[in-house]
Amino acid sequence: MAAQADPREGLRFGRIPVTNVQPVLEGGKFPAKGIRGADVRVSAVVFREGHDVLGATAVLFAPDGSEGQRARMRPGAKGSDAWEGVLTPSTEGNWSFAVEGWTDLYATWAHNAQVKINADVDVDVMLAEGALLLGNAAKAAKSAAPEAAKVFKAAAATLADPSLNTNDRLAGGTSREVRAAVEHFPLRDLVTSSERFPLLVERDAAGRGAWYEFFPRSEGAMRHPETGEWTSGNFRTARHRLPAVAAMGFDVLYLPPIHPIGTINRKGPNNTLVAGPADPGSPWAIGSADGGHDAIHPDLGSLADFEAFVAAANELDLEIALDLALQCAPDHPWATEHPEWFTTRVDGTIAYAENPPKKYQDIYPLNFDNDPTGLSHEILRIVRLWIERGVRIFRVDNPHTKPVWFWEWLIGTINAERPDIVFLAEAFTRPAMMAALGRAGFQQSYSYFTWRNTKEELEEYLVHVSRDSAGYFRPNFFVNTPDILTEYLQYGGPAGFKIRAILAAMSNPLWGMYAGYELYEHVARPGSEENIDNEKYEFKDRDFAAAEAAGSSLAPFVTLLNRIRRAHPALLDLQNLSLHESSDPATLVFSKHKNIAATATEPARKDTIIVVINVDPHSMREGEVTLDLDALSLDGLSPDGTFLVEDLVTGATWNWGKKNYFRLDAHLEPAHILHIRR
Structure with a gap:
């Protein structure tokens, strides 16, 4: 008679179904995100036929494939069949995890024994089954969990002792000590595992840190009273501000673009269309006769000055985050050398950037469809160049205006060479695009926190970012930016600034602020959410020390918040x-x-x-x-x-x-x- 095929082979369901495992991105197509030493919340739906009690375990596998941790999962809402547990990867690398579902032999017996013995049904059988179960458990645990084995052996003897009354025998098999031993050494049957799912674990800076933003050209800038003209600050003068930033407890100093600024269509103060001869223009209008994305603005100093600035910051435990703004001024070298990297309109002109009603006549966006290979490799060259110059973090301007495939390729290429490089997406855009950028490789992103102000709004958003989207999206809670001064800050007074700093720093492992926040700068350009006399278009002269001496600075409180963060993991x-x-x-x-x-x-x-x-x-x-x-x-x-x-x-x-x-x-x-x- 021919052998019969095993009906279980090739089926999607195992003996115990384990479904809806999280965090899993598109079936494991992309890895979920983790940070070394940070808890990862793992959940699944686990169920089976009948009424036996179930258990579930989350299992973590190290990059070499060995088992790194297993954590008992706890049941969720009654009737949901949901289970949840926490895993904590200890090192960086490509980890993976799975969820095991199993029949809990002890819990099943204990429940049935209690019900039947209380009803005086099958008393001797239930006691005998318990003695057999725990006797076998004692043998199984003898080498792996000797203390639990002793507890199991004693409980089995009590259950099997006919000289004791029924209640004492049952109590011996269901005591607190036995339950603790079972927690340590669960009695599992029909163990069924999900497939393994990827978990990319990255360094601290990818998901933890306090960011501070300043414009180097304003740090040390001098205004000449007789003419009203300015002398730009530079990397040498900006170094004097570094100790104060470090003393406030910040981990990352973010610099807006430091490249040459275009002269064609340069914007004047408050985004006016006409710039005077002394107006410095927007750093995001990159490129001029002095060079492009690989060059440094002459007013800021030399490459040696920049490298000395980075070294001075690193000595204070500050990492430098450099802006990667993939756009060009009309006089950027690319505009003449590679016109195919832009969008040409029907009249032959290159299209400038627009985000209606905002218009950026001083900026040409890039077009990745005409020469994707040439443009992509040029940007890769630039990123590698700045990494060689000491930069390990890039704040990427408007990544949602570039193809997602490009970011997957660029970040994947860079992180394959240098896993320590971190990319922050400055992407205030639609949820689908923000989610895609996280999947594509961005380690962190700006977020909607800036506009969540009421209790109800905050509760909803905090649950979303800490649970629903945590597998692919790490939010950085910036309280302000040069572009964003919300109505809450415009009219909230010093209390509003303090509240938003507390919310950002205490609720999220990543938070940031732009210089001037500690001085309560709150006056907006009429009809906008931007500061009046915006630093994007002019120099700023701030006397931080005088404000602090006068008691009119938030800096001491910001310092306290960052100190609390460092003291409390x-x-x-x-x-x-x-x-x-x-x-x-x-x-x-x-x-x-x-x-x-x-x-x-x-x-x-x-x-x-x-x-x-x-x-x-x-x-x-x-x-x-x-x-x-x-x-x-x-x-x-x-x-x-x-x-x-x-x-x-x-x-x-x-x-x-x-x-x-x-x-x-x-x-x-x-x-x-x-x-x-x-």
Whole structure:
């Protein structure tokens, strides 16, 4: 008789279905994103026929294919069959992960035994099955988990002891010690694994950091009172500002384009169409007779000056992020040498950039369709050149106006050579494009945070970026830019600036600010969201030290925020945010929690921060906070159910519990930043 085929071969479902594994991008076509030492939230839907109890495990595989970690997953909402767990990759590289579903033999037996013995049904059989199960578990765990094996052996003996009454025998098999041992050494059957899915783990700067932006030409610029004309600052004078930026706790100093600026159609102050002979123009109008994207503006100094500036920043633990703006002034060398790299209109002219109603007559956008090979390789040459000059981070201007395939190719090529190079997408655009840029390789991106101001808006957005999109999108919460001065900041006063800084720095591992934020610069050009007398088109003379001495600077508070971030690892992960309830419609409450593994010198510990913040910059708010205690991973509560919190802003301490009163005056201290003291 011919052998029969195994009916299970070639099927899509395993013995226990494991479906909807996350974070998975397009079936694993693109890798999900991770950061060394940062928690990655893994979820799946796991189910089976019948009523046996299930378990699920998330398994992490190192770049060499070895098993790096396995984490027991917890069930989600009742009836959803959803499971969730946390994995923490320890090094950079191409990791992968899978989810295992399995029958939980112990939980199934314990449930059935309790029900049947309470009903006086199959009592002897259930006790005997438990003794057999735990006896076998003792043998299986003998070498892998000897302490658990001892517990299993003792419990099996108790279950099998006819001299004890039924309740004592059952209690011996379901004790707290047995359940703890099973947690450590689960009794699994019918283990079914999903396929492995890719997880790209990158260095800290790809997903953590505080960014500061300034224009080198303004740092050290001098205005001559007799003529009103300016002498540009340069890399040598800008070096004097570096210690102050580092002292505020920033990790990255972002420079707008440092290349020669075009003279044709140069913009004047406040984006006017006519520039005077002394107007410096917009740094984003790149290129002139002095060179293009591979050159340095003569006013800023030489290549040696730039390299010395980068070295001085690095000595202060500041990385330099350079703007990569793929566009040209009309007098850029490419405009005459490679007209095919632009769009020519029917009248023979090259089309300038437009974002209606904005017009950029001083900028020609690139066209990647006429000569994709030539243009792409020229840009690759430029990026490699600046990497040779010490740049490891690029802030990319308007990447959504270039083909996505180009970014996949460029970033993939560069990261294959240098995995440490980071690209930030300055992409305020449609969600689909922002998601595609993340998939294409951008390590991080500007975000919609800038325009999320109300409690409701913030709650929705924080959940989205920390859960829904975290696999492919790392948001950088910039509070302002040279182009963006929101109505909230225009009319929120100093309290508004303080609130937005707290929100950005405490809720997200990446945040940034543009120079002048600490001075509360809030006057907009009429009818726009841009600062009046915009630094994009002119020099700025700011006296940061005088403002701080006068007590009219936010810099000391920004320094405190960055100090808190560095002291609390929970604040530097993206996916560990939980929302809590507040009775007040303008008070947002969230927490961030991280389990920190033991090291050679430090024991394992927990780090938990709770932020209670009044997002209305014009009022005092009060009410009651209701905390989700499970999200805080509390243990060792006081007998009255309270725990000690310290306000990291004021130093005050309180005993908090599930429900807590708050009163926050936006003009005094708009937020509690609370650390749970263990």
